[in-house]
Amino acid sequence: MVQQIARRLNRSMEEKLSPHGLNLQQFAVMMTVLEFDGLTQTEIGERFSMPPYAISRAIDHLEQADLLERL
Numbered sequence: 001m002v003q004q005i006a007r008r009l010n011r012s013m014e015e016k017l018s019p020h021g022l023n024l025q026q027f028a029v030m031m032t033v034l035e036f037d038g039l040t041q042t043e044i045g046e047r048f049s050m051p052p053y054a055i056s057r058a059i060d061h062l063e064q065a066d067l068l069e070r071l
Contacts, residue, residue: 021065025050029058030067 013024022030025048032044039047045055062068 022061022067025054026058026061029055030062033068 010024013027017023017027028048029044032047033039041052041055041059044050044059045052048055059068059070063070
């Protein structure tokens, strides 16, 4: 039952983010960067257990959308 609720929440979030050109993974990365300023890509990836290429792609997308800036 918990998995069903989680899937419904994920689907609902994806629907709400889609008009903004975002997916749930990109949104989570963006919110993490906003909450914990100064994290490296590796540190962000560790928080989500995501491989480096996935974090890099999410950050690339956010940067292209002018929602994030690499320093």
